[in-house]
Amino acid sequence: MQIVTSHMNTDFDALASMVACTCLYPGTRGVVPSHVTAGVRAFLSIHQDLLRIVPRKGFDLETVSSLIVVDTNNWNRLDRMQPLKDRQNFEIICWDHHMSGTNIISGVEHREEVGATITLLLEEMERQQTPFTPMQATLFLLGIYDDTGCLTFSSATPRDARMTAFLLENGADLNIVSSFLSNAMDDSHTRVFSDMLAKADVLTLEGVNIGICAIPVQSGLTMLASLVEKYKEFKGLDAVFGIFSTDQNKVMVIGRSNPDAVDVGAVVRALGGGGHPGAGSAVVKEDDLAKITEKITTLIRETGRKSSLVKEIMLHAARFVLRPDQTVAEAGEIMARTRVRALLVCDKDRFLGLIPESAVVRARQNNRLSTPVKGMVKPDVPVVGPGDDIRTAAARMNQSQEGMLPVLEQGRVAGVLTRGSLVLHMYDM
Template sequence: MQIITTHKNTDFDGLASVIAGTLLYPNAIGVIPKMVNPNVARFLSTHKTAFDLILPHEVEHDLVDTLVVVDTDRWQRLDRMDKLKNRKDLEVHLWDHHMNGGDIHYHWSRQEAIGATVTLMVRELKKRVMTLSPLVSTVMLIGLYEDTGHLTYTSTTAEDAHAAAYLLENGADLHVAGFFLNPPYEEKQKEILFELMKETDKRRLNDSSVAINVVRLNDKVVALANVVNMYRKIINVDAVFVIFANETDTSSSVIARSGVDRIDVGQIMKSFGGGGHSGAGSATVKFKEYAPEALKQAIIDRIERGRKEAVKVADIMSFPVTTVPPDTTMREVHAIMAEQKIRGVLVAENGDLQGIIVLWDFKRVRQERQWDSPVKAFMARDIATIAPDAPPTRAAQIMVTNNIGHVPVVLDGEVIGIVTRTDILTYYYDLLPD
């Protein structure tokens, strides 16, 4: 039995990715958590029978041999999947656009920093030349638009826009998408929006304008994320954090939105047991962990600690970079690395970056004659690069995603430096010189 599932409090990106997954894994059944976003609940109330979906309590865990997880990489965010967590015979596939370093160990993954997980699914659907119905295209477009803020969040990529175009070409209905993405405001939601505007606490944090509010609720209110989105647009701040304190179940729901790279609300919410991505995040925090006002101060402290993200890759990279021509022998390259006490050398010719050779590659030299072979025979050719103005977190993501320890820094097509694991570790452990 194969199943595909996603995170609790499922949003449209999670739902759409599960549905897309049932196309990519035709023998799999989609499992939707019991707790879903109110908009998703409205959609499923009229559309659930159109898809092969079940609830977590309907899963026969002993029969599951393949688990496909989408839009999260953490076990605690899955619903009733604990029985599968320690199964040695379980094959796990992961599809996710969050780069949070979760605890789900997988056999195969497609995890990239991109606007929406559904974009990764679209890439594979296009590759397999699979036919999409207008209904499936519409659900996927809703998920893509929701997680990219209608293609406006800073985490949005060109591929997200191409994916949206592809879904429209396959019959995605913008009228239906608009209905679920922009539900009508009820009186209670309007009252909350007015309260937020009246009690706005706007601050300057980490060189950004940030609003942080606490709203106390006595009953459940739906579509609060839409209220927060509207609130940020009205008061025109870089980021907003709204703490909805529910006196009934003694917990706070934090909804955060950001329009700047300097404040990654997904990472901040991860600090409080939640998650998300750079433009949108959320978390649920019990009063016994943080009272609402204490939680507000903790968020402020977390933002201020993030100030060092103003540092760019150019500030921590190593330079000048040692390069060798592609015909240099492995023996010569090894001698250069030993003399300079470095672990990697770039291979270039006439300014054209062609590859990289690292110490680990010398383990592949098994015969004496191979020491006289050209470095181009052993170098890695598919090289991930980074811009000098990118944040160090991006360099770390590239290293984790590609399992590499060296990332060349390129400006206008020219290599100006290199970032290594040592540079990243030095940066994160506050060993940078003043």
């Protein structure tokens, strides 16, 4: 008999992936680990008779001839499957979205970095036109939503979103999905979350608020990353680092950040981990929570604060600059051509101020397009220096009615920052 199983503390992605395998591989039976999350338990209490699954407890491995493992790649995370490990002529198939920590050697491996394992299986089901029921579609969607925070975590990919659409087209019920998702955090995770709320410190660096939560936790918690993400949203912070010590002299560091607040990747790489600017993690051998917390705080100050400077992204000023004797009509033409809402007026190198689009509009109404711009210059506008960092520029842009910041160096124009150039930088385009 072929069976499919997944990790203990089975979450919706794991259960959905198991059930998908029972559709994709006819005759396959799901073997559900003894420990499942509270949300999965609630779901199973209603749906289990409709699914081809049995509990691990009381299941005899003797008749098993091949094994499918989903949503994990580690024997230690399965529920007592070790006896299968050394069987001869035994087929193992793996479906997973975790890219590291592998110790299951499988003959067939489907491992890709997407937000949820169920996404990989659904793509295959779509290809093979494997039938499934609306109830199963609902469970599959719970799998995607649970692992990706309803597609809001940075781990979510376009492929997860495409499969979300596929499931909605095939009868997934959003009312049922939302009723089970609200329960998705089990008691042990809820305790950790309330500890985070009670004990976290907030570090404020140049206006950026960074939550630091150092919490001792029990081992085997699978949703720490979502807790960090949830905490950041819940408290409206720019970035959060969760520092979780388990009872094995190990500390799990998980960071999440909004664009341009903290470079999480730089911080966790310094600890031997990995990630990108928005999200990353590291496992550190250390038993002193205070010591590691101090180290991370130092790392955030020293390497985590990205310091892109205005001069790295500013535009050449030449095409946005007018002489004081040029006419309002010329100003209007240049604005239309360059799609900006203001131009700089300079006398030689000296910056006099901006001529805003509203001045051009007014002049047009009053038939004064041929007058020189010098009489309409708005002198006191927000400006930045080439050595200012992008956050300062973003704050200054907030005060600019024209969406344009002249970059001045000792009164002379060194460049221009537009709203567009800030947006391009923030989204890494």
